[in-house]
Amino acid sequence: MMAVRSCLGVKFGVSGLLSQLTSSTRHHGSRPCVSPILTPQHRNTSSSSTSSKVKVDLDQNTGVAVMHMQSPPVNSLSLDFITELCISLEKLEMDKGCRGLIITSSQPKVFSAGLDILEMYGKSPERCGEFWKSVQELWLKLYSSNMVTIAAVNGSSPAGGCLMALTCDYRIMADNPAYSIGLNETQLGIVAPFWFKDTLMNTIGLRNSEMALQLGLLYKPQDALKVGLVDQVVPEDQVLPAAVKSVNKWLAVPEHARQITKSMMRKSTIDRLTSNREADIQNFVSFITRESIQKSLRGYMELLKQKKA
Amino acid sequence: MMAVRSCLGVKFGVSGLLSQLTSSTRHHGSRPCVSPILTPQHRNTSSSSTSSKVKVDLDQNTGVAVMHMQSPPVNSLSLDFITELCISLEKLEMDKGCRGLIITSSQPKVFSAGLDILEMYGKSPERCGEFWKSVQELWLKLYSSNMVTIAAVNGSSPAGGCLMALTCDYRIMADNPAYSIGLNETQLGIVAPFWFKDTLMNTIGLRNSEMALQLGLLYKPQDALKVGLVDQVVPEDQVLPAAVKSVNKWLAVPEHARQITKSMMRKSTIDRLTSNREADIQNFVSFITRESIQKSLRGYMELLKQKKA
Amino acid sequence: MMAVRSCLGVKFGVSGLLSQLTSSTRHHGSRPCVSPILTPQHRNTSSSSTSSKVKVDLDQNTGVAVMHMQSPPVNSLSLDFITELCISLEKLEMDKGCRGLIITSSQPKVFSAGLDILEMYGKSPERCGEFWKSVQELWLKLYSSNMVTIAAVNGSSPAGGCLMALTCDYRIMADNPAYSIGLNETQLGIVAPFWFKDTLMNTIGLRNSEMALQLGLLYKPQDALKVGLVDQVVPEDQVLPAAVKSVNKWLAVPEHARQITKSMMRKSTIDRLTSNREADIQNFVSFITRESIQKSLRGYMELLKQKKA
Numbered sequence: 001m002m003a004v005r006s007c008l009g010v011k012f013g014v015s016g017l018l019s020q021l022t023s024s025t026r027h028h029g030s031r032p033c034v035s036p037i038l039t040p041q042h043r044n045t046s047s048s049s050t051s052s053k054v055k056v057d058l059d060q061n062t063g064v065a066v067m068h069m070q071s072p073p074v075n076s077l078s079l080d081f082i083t084e085l086c087i088s089l090e091k092l093e094m095d096k097g098c099r100g101l102i103i104t105s106s107q108p109k110v111f112s113a114g115l116d117i118l119e120m121y122g123k124s125p126e127r128c129g130e131f132w133k134s135v136q137e138l139w140l141k142l143y144s145s146n147m148v149t150i151a152a153v154n155g156s157s158p159a160g161g162c163l164m165a166l167t168c169d170y171r172i173m174a175d176n177p178a179y180s181i182g183l184n185e186t187q188l189g190i191v192a193p194f195w196f197k198d199t200l201m202n203t204i205g206l207r208n209s210e211m212a213l214q215l216g217l218l219y220k221p222q223d224a225l226k227v228g229l230v231d232q233v234v235p236e237d238q239v240l241p242a243a244v245k246s247v248n249k250w251l252a253v254p255e256h257a258r259q260i261t262k263s264m265m266r267k268s269t270i271d272r273l274t275s276n277r278e279a280d281i282q283n284f285v286s287f288i289t290r291e292s293i294q295k296s297l298r299g300y301m302e303l304l305k306q307k308k309a
Numbered sequence: 310m311m312a313v314r315s316c317l318g319v320k321f322g323v324s325g326l327l328s329q330l331t332s333s334t335r336h337h338g339s340r341p342c343v344s345p346i347l348t349p350q351h352r353n354t355s356s357s358s359t360s361s362k363v364k365v366d367l368d369q370n371t372g373v374a375v376m377h378m379q380s381p382p383v384n385s386l387s388l389d390f391i392t393e394l395c396i397s398l399e400k401l402e403m404d405k406g407c408r409g410l411i412i413t414s415s416q417p418k419v420f421s422a423g424l425d426i427l428e429m430y431g432k433s434p435e436r437c438g439e440f441w442k443s444v445q446e447l448w449l450k451l452y453s454s455n456m457v458t459i460a461a462v463n464g465s466s467p468a469g470g471c472l473m474a475l476t477c478d479y480r481i482m483a484d485n486p487a488y489s490i491g492l493n494e495t496q497l498g499i500v501a502p503f504w505f506k507d508t509l510m511n512t513i514g515l516r517n518s519e520m521a522l523q524l525g526l527l528y529k530p531q532d533a534l535k536v537g538l539v540d541q542v543v544p545e546d547q548v549l550p551a552a553v554k555s556v557n558k559w560l561a562v563p564e565h566a567r568q569i570t571k572s573m574m575r576k577s578t579i580d581r582l583t584s585n586r587e588a589d590i591q592n593f594v595s596f597i598t599r600e601s602i603q604k605s606l607r608g609y610m611e612l613l614k615q616k617k618a
Numbered sequence: 619m620m621a622v623r624s625c626l627g628v629k630f631g632v633s634g635l636l637s638q639l640t641s642s643t644r645h646h647g648s649r650p651c652v653s654p655i656l657t658p659q660h661r662n663t664s665s666s667s668t669s670s671k672v673k674v675d676l677d678q679n680t681g682v683a684v685m686h687m688q689s690p691p692v693n694s695l696s697l698d699f700i701t702e703l704c705i706s707l708e709k710l711e712m713d714k715g716c717r718g719l720i721i722t723s724s725q726p727k728v729f730s731a732g733l734d735i736l737e738m739y740g741k742s743p744e745r746c747g748e749f750w751k752s753v754q755e756l757w758l759k760l761y762s763s764n765m766v767t768i769a770a771v772n773g774s775s776p777a778g779g780c781l782m783a784l785t786c787d788y789r790i791m792a793d794n795p796a797y798s799i800g801l802n803e804t805q806l807g808i809v810a811p812f813w814f815k816d817t818l819m820n821t822i823g824l825r826n827s828e829m830a831l832q833l834g835l836l837y838k839p840q841d842a843l844k845v846g847l848v849d850q851v852v853p854e855d856q857v858l859p860a861a862v863k864s865v866n867k868w869l870a871v872p873e874h875a876r877q878i879t880k881s882m883m884r885k886s887t888i889d890r891l892t893s894n895r896e897a898d899i900q901n902f903v904s905f906i907t908r909e910s911i912q913k914s915l916r917g918y919m920e921l922l923k924q925k926k927a
Contacts (some may be wrong), residue, residue: 079740081691094594169519169520169523170520171379185875185879186871186872186875186876186879187871187872188872188875189872189874189875190875190884191875191879192879194882197882197883200517200591201515202516202519203516204516205514205515205516205823205824206819206820206821206823206883207820207821207846208878209883210787210820210883210884211787211788211849211882212878213879213882214868214871214879214883215867215871215876216732216785216871216875217867228516231520234821249523249524250523253495253496253523253524254495254497254498254605256497256498256601257494257495257498257500257525258495258523258524259499260500261494261495261500261501261506261522261523262519262523264500264503264506264522265506265515265518265519265523266519292874296872457844471623478828478832479829482849510824511825511828512825513826514823514824514825537825540829557834558833559833561831562804562805562833562834563804563805563806563807563914565807565910566803566804566806566807566808566809566834567804567832567833568802570804570809570810570815570831571808571828571832573812573815573831574815574824574827574828574831574832575828
């Protein structure tokens, strides 16, 4: 077994908490002001657009967009950030000039630290439900995308960050043993929901998923490659070039046939969430608002504060 | 990722088109005159029978039949050829003296080039439906066979040829890097139906299937071995001897227990098609008769003609 | 293919028959007198209890119990032995002081030889049904345990013995090529039921299971490791220490999250049996009481007698 267990408090191997502890500004409840992403600019060969947390560069010649996540410090998936990601994804999905998408991070050393724990701690059930709905939405948009999607994993990618990578068609990770990737929810005392589990099983199989999910395993890049959690490991400065090379390979396949095939492969997994969204939200809210879980999250946050001090 | 992408127009790595372009005789609509295969000849220790496109040698001592596909030039699966294959399979299945079946090719360099594109191009919906029903029938007969079935893959085996190999209990391939095997339908702009997908997933797992089907991957023998698409790779002249050795190993297992076990493993996959045959036919017909798909097939055929010229 | 086929009559590679041929005492129909296992002894740091065939040592400090199977000569799973195992498991499951369970054997060279053939030969349908119900019960208790379960496989483990190991969270096997493990039912002319099949598929995947079950494969430790049938292979005297190390690693994960995750992974497989227990019993009884199967079992038993003589 090549997997590497999560150590509580590892620098980036946590689900988004660290980001919030060091993040100075938050605007709960306010939806981000959406900047005009990807308005038609067909005279130019490329367009670039930036909302506050998501920067998208679309090459009109190749039809490939690169989406840079830039929500300091560690791309924690807050409601605001997820909302921006969903809006960007929807625009790209509807843009006929965009056929391929590379997702990467602008933040050093981290792809995405996963779901923002602060969205789950001390919040009202309504707010927790709203947050969870956005997480579902992000997964649905990514996992069912008609675009070729490549994860350029240029840093650590625990929990929800790993989930984002898992939704893509292909995953390339930087060969840096300081980085890790995995669904480490149990290490935080919480549980990855069934559709996280399904996505992982679809990628690394049932037995590997059983161990990975129960132990909350975080894999170093080479171990992630061995278990099939990522498809390719390259030197850190080669992650984006390799992603571009890869997306072009996928785009060479007749598009309509590829899209139907992708849909055929993922439909049953997607349907399972689509037909159970409300129940899944209720389930999450009732679990996360339990006193014991809140206490566990608080303990974890305090542990991190101590580590930082 | 060890897989090797399909190159359009590779000599044999196409789905049956090349065969028809170079084939001189075709008799659409006429069913083959079935020669009396495997009539009881219990005084002899072996029987040999040949219809126009299928030669079967049954060794009465061992109970093992070798089925040679000999539909020049590349064993494309036309309606006629499929019909002959089905008739041969049904006779063997009912013959109590036959317990094991080795499927191989008499044609040089190719196992089977897959479904005959000419059966899908410029044909009436009725004819397309008849063709598709025969493809279903071939798969059902092979995948649910009570016999031990071994694929002796002595040449390239794209698309429907790969499917035939996948239905067997065990696959042995010639170690010749000029050969390849895989479900490369997307490369032709068409889509492998759900039961092709199921058969592949049952063999190489979901994630490998997702990549193989979307990219239309053709694997060289050593790569096919690594991914589990074939079980054994041997020197070209050892394919048949290895298949004989293998079939005897499988036949050493108490027969009834083995058959029940095989049925238990495959039943749900078989039931899914059995209970959806008509809808699957309708789906195929409406897809393949679309103008855009017909245009795509025509373009592909013209590309091949140019390559040949 | 690394697997090693079963040889009929291999010393321990049989399903429990050998045990009964050499076992002198049997008390059919009488349930074992249950000794008071694990009554509260919180002043002591460990408790030890022994029923006639099951010895349990529980370390109150670590919360880890070691269950020694000691039903001479080869831990064949008779109705009596299974009943004792189930009672022990239920007590441990309800004991809040017990969080982890290591299952191992006190008998030399064998973990468990599997289901006791004498329970299946020459018995009334009622008795066969009672026996099968106990086998179901053992599987349900083990596969759905809230405890961390580790199989310390310190000897051969065919058929039902392999099943017991497969229910655990993690499997460690002694690196002795004289030992083997696998579901070899077909070699005896019988069929592993669907929930044996499901448990195997959940561990080594569909394709490996299809081969393993049809051929009745027994794997040597290193081959079992390669196919994923066991997770770790260690020198014989390190099996138990490695199991202790492993159970502590699993117990370090927040317990409630781990248990929910385990349940989520296994629920559908467990439900399939739970909702079909009676039909599965009827199916087993009608199969095993067939004259042809009884004859096959008798032939097998006589073969073993000759081997012994």
